[in-house]
Amino acid sequence: MYRYDEFDAQIVKERVAQFRGQVERRLSGELLEDEFKPLRLQNGVYLQLHAYMLRVAIPYGQLSARQMRMLARIAREYDRNYGHFTTRQNIQFNWVALKDIPDVLALLAEVEMHAIQTSGNCIRNTTSDHYAGAARDEIMDPRPWCEIIRQWSTFHPEFAFLPRKFKIAVTGAAHDRAAIRVHDIGLHMRERDGVRGFEVHVGGGQGRTPHIAALVNDFVPEDRLLDYLEAIMRVYNLHGRRDNKYKARIKILVNELGEEEFTRQVEAEFAAQRSHEKIDLPQAEIDRIHAYFAPPELATKPETSDVFEAAKASDKVFARWARTNLHPHVTPGYTSVTVSLKPIGGLAGDATDAQMEIIANLAETYGQDDIRVSHAQNIILAHVALDDLPALHAELDAAGLATPNESLITDLIVCPGLDYCNLANARSIPVGQAVQKVFADPDYQEDIGRLHINISGCINACGHHHVGHIGILGVDRKGEEFYQITFGGRADEKAAIGDIAGPGLKSEDVPGALKRVVDRYRELRSGKDELFIDTLGRLGHDPFKEALYAAD
């Protein structure tokens, strides 16, 4: 993974010192909240319902055991013994005191971490495929380009005060696991005539006005990528709405100008760049960044493992986990493992300090010191030998980290909702827990197959409800929580925004209603191989709406 050079270390250290001074001035009253707010937001500090929240960047979701141990230490010493992994592959601490945050940032800097670009109207943490550099279906590793984008965008003066926040995602596999089409810019890596490049999608997003991104250019060669991104950013910076927060995202600009006109303006900006303005990296620099992401040196192993096969044959619990939580690895004899942070009735994405320590240890012992955070709020050990899976599973299971549900119906994406968030209108976590409980039987879950339920506690859609196969949106009606259900969203290469099924439901009615929908799907599917989302596509939404609102 990427390691800081002296410049990276210096700017992070200086930033901590600067923020320490700003916090001191805030606590003395020299800075008022209105003056301080933009400063704290540039350092990932939010003021939530009942505490400050510190959002720490995990660039493209990758971290080492050493970094994970530091997160555990911060959870233990400065928070309430846990942290929350987010849908943007970051981590949030929910109870950190403002007076302590400079010390926390200093600790993070010791392990090459920070909270820059996790808030404010800047280019945020670039997200990616959580199996990057490991997946068998990957064409190219997106991480080096995520890192290049990070370096280009960090403290870029032209993009420090954009009309609104800006999110970029990159994927290098045919199957999009990074939800790139619902990002401000989504980059899909391609190869054409031996040249590597990117399909560029612009103007996707969720929130109150969801849009699927427009394909603006089907191939930008990699050596022109930063120039092309700069052209997009300039069009946005110039024409993006600054007068209305709700119309400020680039998706609104793309929609208002139309895809064709927006593309024309980007291409014109790109063509107008003069030679001295070009920021194309020299090949040596591209190669230097790529070298940080060289695949781990894995011992040669056969495609199958006798140890693994024997364990599956003798241990049903292990066999089930092996069916659900592994992903094919590019190297024979290895796999990527999902460490589920979705125990039934638990809090999606939360891990205790003890669990973080265990994950760090397991990553060193079995996982090449390579930990990933997925946008679905799970942890991935990207490179694990099949031979080691029984031992790994036993240790995960003992720590409550072996729930066999990756991409199954209980692997819900759930935002913090009104239990934590100042923007939320309704709670998400208890509804997610109640939904999990009606689908808890692991045989039932496996029979249902891959089905994504995503919950947000407000229209800002941090819980990605628009792109859940089933989406749940919490709304407030005169002080009472209601939940709108959507069908048919998806976040992959066939990205779509879900359609609202009808009137909202009371929280206590949501689990039963969804069970009726899922059972209707099991009756109607053409076979066990037809996923819910495909049955929905084949039959339309009516049978499922009918089931949703049918009386018990």
Place this chain on the structure above:
Amino acid sequence: MSSVRPKLKPETPKSITAWETATGRTVWMTADGGWTADTAQIAAFTGDEAEERLAAAAKQEAIITDPYFMEVTETGGITGRETLRESIRANGPTVAYGDKA
């Protein structure tokens, strides 16, 4: 539960609530104009006094942040449309978390 704060009538009993600047914890104004994290000490104000108290609170930014009116009963109990939100601000999440989850 809306994140938009409702307007309260002058005669509606209200507390002044905010965040303690140094820690972020929820605090309420006491009868003597100090700040408490103890819900039993929430004071109810009405009319001009409430407005004056809020104006005074707004000048204490080193200690507290973003003060606003919260609807309460005459004895300072949390009530009204924002009861769920304010109860969560007072008592924390409605679900067990961390080691207790």
